[in-house]
Amino acid sequence: MNFRKRAAVGLMAASLLGSGLALAPAASAAPAASTASAASAINIAGTAPSCVRRDVIKHKKYVKVTNGCGRAMHLKVVIDWGPDSRCLTYQNGEQWQWHWGRGSYGKVVTC
Secondary structure, rough: OOHHHHHHHHHHHHHHHOOOOOHHHOOOOOOOOHHHHHHHHOOOOOOOOOEEEEEEEEEEEEEEEEEEEOOEEEEEEEEOOOOOOOEEEEOOOEEEEEEOOEEEEEEEEOO
């Protein structure tokens, strides 16, 4: 680089540093452990695992949920455009039936 180009680059760098544009703080990611504890603290619901069996008869607006996970699960049936079931605790091997009048079956979620 010749002297004029180096001087121009130096002046641009000085003007950027002087204006504060280059002094923005660096972003930092939160540790994975704190993210997991935050998610459990607010109890985010997700789709129930595959060990939860769902027998759905849509035209009868009926679902039977069976817990086969080997441990207690907190589950609820989500009905699209209708009332969801309440959150229930299922012991391993326990079944529960849900009928709804309005809407259509959406999914079973943890809660």
